[in-house]
Amino acid sequence: MFELNIEKSWCDAVYARSSVRKYTGAPDKEQLDRLGVLCRKLSWQGVTIRMFKGPGLRSQIRGTDVYAVIIAKQGTPMEVEGFMGEALVLEATAMGLGSCWLGAGYYPDIISRNVNLQNDEAVHCVIALGKAQLPAFAPKRKPLEKVCGMTEAQLGELGTWQKEAVLAARVAPSAINMQPWKITADKTSVTISEPTAVLYKKYAALDRGICMLHATVGAFKAGRKAAWKKVDGGYAMRA
Template sequence: MMRARHSVRDYTGIPLTERQKDALRAAIAAAKSPFGGTVDIHIVTAGDAGTFSPTTYGMIRGARDFMLLGIGPDRNSLLSAGYIAERAVLEATAMGLGTCWMSGTFSKAEFSKAADFTAGAPLTVVIAMGVPAARKSFVARAAGFLAGSDGRKPYGDLFHNTDGTPYVDDGSPVAEALEMMRLAPSGVNSQPWRAIVTGDSTVRFFAKAKKPTAFIDMGIGLSHFMLAAGARGLDGTLAAEKPQPAAPAPDLEYIVTFSPA
């Protein structure tokens, strides 16, 4: 599902079924973020009596269903939002649905009318979901191009050994889990995920965080990492080390460490 997922900006207009929405809610409920914080997720359908008219500035066409994310302003809430909601995105992908995370190209005022958000966790991100239209519209192709969707940074630019040399994808469980992180979605395809791998599969994660949404991207990438590691039998936990490990570059911020069980 992580390999199959890509951002879809063109939909057929067919709304999700109740069963599909229940499956998404179950994925959200099952996702246990290690970061805590405040995340308030609503699944809403446009066009139902008394609901809202989604405004995405023409970026998304034909979507009827949206996941709305109310997120606390702190780093842990942003990390958790990415970590939890991406599980629903992958569940949607498994059901053959398209998705597109959006932190910029939607009207907050309009979408905020669609649900009651927990105090202190205002609407920050929406995720469009639905049956993908067969052909990509010009707008969708241009949006994908502008967002750099087709480009991913090379593996060795993101992940390193403790001596600073590029970590090589040797097909091991930790290497595959990092590859799944590399394929995650991120705002304007900024790919803020960085990691240093030690010999025993301990992985220290850092973010190149130019904007707060980079922490959402980090949560998404860590969600991929943990799912992929678990699927390959590499169990372990994510926790912050104290004292905090030094960042390998001044523009990187330490996030968390994966310790194998």
């Protein structure tokens, strides 16, 4: 599980994105085709991602009517939704597009009708996509030491892949920027798990999946291929 061909361009994309809610237009035809191809590649391990153009987004998103819907088969860990969805976000970023994860910013009835949602399927999030009105800005995140209990230099002593994985994981987006993860790094692994107190649990597992994709991209940047294993309260990566 959590196996994916990582693109080199995503290494920069993890640091170059921020949520976009105002757009100057939808992606053009060529961009839509490229995103459509990627959605097909990302549709496995219990998740299907489909692109739509038309009504469905609430008014907090302005200037685009294009969005991707993440459809999960019953029993699929929510982390997979975050992992695959964030791959689409990073590819869109690398293509120069803006995006925004939406847990609440869409009309569920329209989306369910569009995707012809089956009884054993659920939609928890959609992703708005389009041409951003403004450039991305560095989003606020918890300090590195608070997230993993280590400085960048201490992480570097463990290994380059651990350092790059944790730095990329730290900047992952999450619902209402809660960053509901605890990151632990040691000589052999990087673990992303639930902290003891999570105020807003609804998307915590999905957020964790987003964070795991960022860690995977960080390890890739250091020349390593990540392998994830379920552990108590989260997932551990060896690379």
